[in-house]
Amino acid sequence: MKAKFLVPLALFLVLVGFLGYGLTLNPREVPSPLVDKPAPEFRLATLAAPDTEIGLADMRGQVWLLNVWASWCVSCRQEHPVLMQFARDNVVPLVGLNYKDTRPEALGWLKEHGDPYSVSVVDADGRVGIDFGVYGVPETFLIDREGVVRYKHIGPVTPEAVRDVLLPKIAELSRAS
Amino acid sequence: MIPELGHFSLILALILSLVQAIVPMIGANRNRLALMAVGRPAAQGQFLFIAFAFGCLTWAFITSDFSLQLAAVNSHTDTPLIYKITGVWGNHEGSLLLWALSLSLWTVAVTVFSRNLPEPFMARVLGVLGWISAGFLSFTLVTSNPFERLIPAVAEGRDLNPLLQDPGMIIHPPLLYMGYVGFSVAFAFAIAALLSGRMDAAWARWSRPWTTVAWVFLTAGITVGSGWAYYELGWGGWWFWDPVENASFMPWLLGTALVHSLAVTEKRGAFRSWTILLAISAFSLSLLGTFLVRSGVITSVHAFATDPRRGLFILALLVLVIGISLALFAWRAPKLAGGGSFGLVSRDSTLLGNNVLLAVATGSVLLGTLYPMFLDALGLGKISVGPPYFEAVFVPLMAPVVALMVIGPFVRWKGDDVKRVLRLLAPAIVASLVLGVGIAFAIGHVTVRTVLGLTLAAWVLLGSAKLLATRFAERRGADVGTTLRGIPAAWWGMWLAHLGIGVFIIGVTMVNSLNERVDVKMHAGDSAHLAGYTFKFVGVADAAGANYDAARATIEVTRGDVAVATLTPEKRVYVAQQMPMTEAAIDIGPFRDIYVNLGDQLEDGAWVVGLFYKPFISWVWLGCLLMGIGGVFAASDRRYRRLAQREAAAAVAARQTT
């Protein structure tokens, strides 16, 4: 058997290896280039009080979560109980970024389902969302004391994601410094 | 009850496919005619059972039996009858059944039209096809049963995706599948050849018509799909280099190479191992395409709802079918001797050259399609590879293919004189360069791509004209009718298909260089101007279809004082899925299409209207049509039938003497 006739088979087997591994991947999940980079600056009105503005600088010195949500977002409802539990456990502040929503509908939604957020800010035109590279709601960012994005969770937060990923990372970031 | 009959019938088909896979193979190995003879009836019976199952499924769709899961999700009582029927293959499960049906149709065709093949060879061909069929039928039954019941039944179905409620859906998938699956015959012939050690000119002659017919179906399927995208998506794009389009394009490219390398293997006995490898690869790429569409490893606009279990099953099938055949290739192919020798300048070498280039182009498309997945699997990040990449890579690779394609038919087999060929073609080379540059200046669009496209198109057209003239000159003295009859159909096939490439290039180059578009806000009575045409917006009226509500605009197109067309683009909302759709209106002309779509209505009552001028766009499909017709001519050559009769007679004689 001459070696050159084995080349097609060898190439095919390599390809199969990749295809098989490819089955375990999600091609639609796009990692954020913001991870380990300073979070984008923003200054937005809070949902509760339109006259009050909050920015990135106000959160400096603490580890916190930024959760992008909207009243029109169906899977936000799915992660909502998880966020409520997270808020009750009072681990770190949870800031809501109310994305492309209207104030009355957002407030109504929080009234109906409960408000897990320390504070929610209003990003009505989605500009800050673009700065954060948001492409689907919900998304959740973990930001450290220096204002650097450390992790991004895409899609609804699950209890497993909180237990296995978010809490260990938060603990690690809180210990540091 | 009827779905259960269909389900049962599919199980029987699976059993028959296993019989077809095993018994004739054993017969061929032990040289037992009785066992070999089982292949044909098993294949024909299998076809009947699959066709019956398909009929049962179609019946459930036609009668809106929403206790059947598949019908409940993909049909609706108000859906027009034709889309109830096409809804059968507008989903993963049903389309798999169509796949199996088309495979068994091909198998039956082989049993009917290739009676003259030696029994052991035929038995092996049917055995290979039986294994493939068994694989796909078990895939259907285990992971994707189309006869799944929905209990309790729902009162109303969810309707077929409105994008699929289109005449394109009636013929595009069947044609495409006939093409994809058709390469399984060439594949089975190649495997049977490897198994029996018989890979001579006769083998190539048997394979050729099958390969060509499959290629014609695939060409037609891709063409219809592209035309469908053109009018359905609402802005006139016709090719997107989407992974699923690439999945059909790669077998087409390799199939094209295969059609040509079979010609050399038949005429000259050369490239045998290469031809076998191409036959295996073309079908392997069809299977890979099936995997890509249905496994979810890539994102595509066409992908079916995916399920990792299905992906795993097809991957296993891929490993078995392709892995075993490539292993067989590595084992048996080295025994193939080189075949006839040929010189550096010969028709053989031009054909081999283009074969290599087509294979390189296929490899590049494969690389681009799978590269994002490779990077992701290696944890190196996510990237996208899209049209700009493929155009940058594909065009430079195909330009020499087209250039060489024109030269090939002028060069003699085995060996030729460079000077003779150059003398023959020099005027055409100069003329096409002049025409390419000249026309680019004349249309006022001088870019590298336009000049290249126009030069190549002129080269193909002039080369074709010269080839025809040479053919006639060979028989000087004879009258035209005799000469025409003297030219074999296969030659016309080659000539037409090559001409089609030239026509195709004209279409692509012109529409890319000169298309114009404008989006305007139109109130009733407003006019807009584009490319010398005047578009008058008459107004918008209600127009309801069977399962949708629509707003239909009326736009009168004039050029100077001459009325050109009245176009009625629509904006539809399909009731069951509440899905808005734009339905473009097109005035098709030989030298330009005028394409109009209707957008949203603005707050001041004006409508957004998209106006497009697309010069020479129909030449894109005209070129594909010529290629397809060329393929039909090539496959219908009398030679195949005559030789078949002669071989059949010889086989009978041989039987009598033993």
Next chain:
Amino acid sequence: MRAEVLKRSVRSAFSAVLFLVAVSGPALAAEAEPLANDPVLEQRVMDLSHKLRCLVCQNQTIAESNAPLAIDLRNQVREQFAAGKSEEAVVDYLVARYGDFVLYLPPFKGITLLLWLGPALLLVAGTGWLAWRLRSRAKEAQSAPHLTQDERARASALLSGTPNSSEEPRS
């Protein structure tokens, strides 16, 4: 869009048509305004949009898609062009937020080396193999004994497919 809304707007447009025709005749007909205030700018926006991937869609450019994010991103591109930014600057802006995933034309860098060089490598390998094959074949052709006229005739008879040339030995 909901069906009722569409119908209502259709009806109002239709009555507007009747009104126009009845009251003022075609004299009111005007040249339609382009949707974009600045067609040149719009052309640049669409050209770039055709190279950018819509992240929420299956596999579409932001020019083709009407997903809200695609519209937002088109608006971003338009705004930044209008503010005088170059195409590179706009692309950098998007890549900084969404990564290389948004680019349909992948940049030339370490991880895309094989993607960009692959076709060239394939071409070199293919033509190299071809050249080697052709040379060895050509040598064979030269060294092959020349056939006599008679042999040539027999050979062509065989090639044209006389039955015994293609029969498998049978038992």
